[in-house]
Amino acid sequence: MSDQDLDRKDDSVPKHYEVRQWLRQHVEGLPPGTPVPSERSLSEQFNFSRTTVRQALHDLAVEGRIVRMQGRGTFVANPKVTQGLQLTSYTEDMLAQGMRPGTRLIDATVTEAEPDVAAQLALEAGSPVARIERVRFANGEPMAVETVYLDHGRFPDIVDKLTDDSSLYALLESEYGVIPTEGEETIETVLASPVAWRLLGTEATTPMLALTRATRDSEGRPIEYVRSLYRGDRFRLSTSITRPD
Structure with missing residues (x-):
């Protein structure tokens, strides 16, 4: 059901929603960087308070449709990055879209596996695992925070081999002869922790x-367990679906 359908069913929508819907239609199809009407002009146009208009602008910024720059104004945002749900690396996904992937390595260390991590890697709780934390970029813009766990016994020196420029999947194949061939992925919406939204340069209220x-090789052996936070204002996920037999 669309927002317009909901509007027809409810005549008591908030004022800021009316402004938000008008702005959505106004910015649709405009080139990124196009200026958006100011709070003052929108307030005069709709005869609403600037507080109401500010809420509408905030909502669209959270959705990733506009960007608000202090001291400069409000502008149409870049299109969201679309990532397909398939067993490829982040680097491969960005290159396939003609974007420049980037990585900043935050930490790479060996630690003891918590019970949930150990279960995903078919290890005993407390077993040594490589823990890798990275920020992922697209065309220089931070997009995601990622934490990867791997069996330290199987990949004993991977924390020393990984660099900012490394593709983990390429490294697994070239150094260890390991290729992920199957796995499971789950997705949910959350709010980021203070550490995550500071690393990504977002507001605390930005949805993630x-x-x-969890991936496995062709023999069914676990390879990695990954937890990632992608910016909901800059990312969307896409997949192909078919009707089951």
Whole structure:
């Protein structure tokens, strides 16, 4: 059901919603960087308070449709990055879209596996695992925070081999002869922790897409367990679906 359908069913929608819907239609199809009408002009146009208009602008910024720059104004945002749900690396996904992938390595260390991590990697709780934390970029813009766990016994020196420029999947194949061939991925919406939204340069209220992935090789052996937070204002996920037999 669309927003317009909901509007027809409810005549008591909030004032800021009316402004938000008009702005959505106004910015649709405009080039990124196009200025958006100011709070003052929108307030005069709709005869609403600037507080009401500010709420509408905030909502569209959270949705990733506009960008508000202090001291400069409000502008149409870049299109969201669309990532397909398939067993490929982040680097491969960005390159396939003609974007420049980037990574900042936050931490790479060996630690003891918590019970949930150990279960995903078919290990005993407390077993040594490599824990890798990274921020992922697209064309220089931070997009996601990622934490990867791997069996330290199987990949004993991977924390020393991984760099900012490394593709983990490429490294697994070239150094260990391991290729992920199957896995499971779950997705849910969450709010980021203070650490995550500071790393991503977002507001505390920015919605996030939380992805968890567990991959295996062709023999069914666990390879990695990944927890990622993707910016909901800059990312959307896409997949193909078919009707079951």
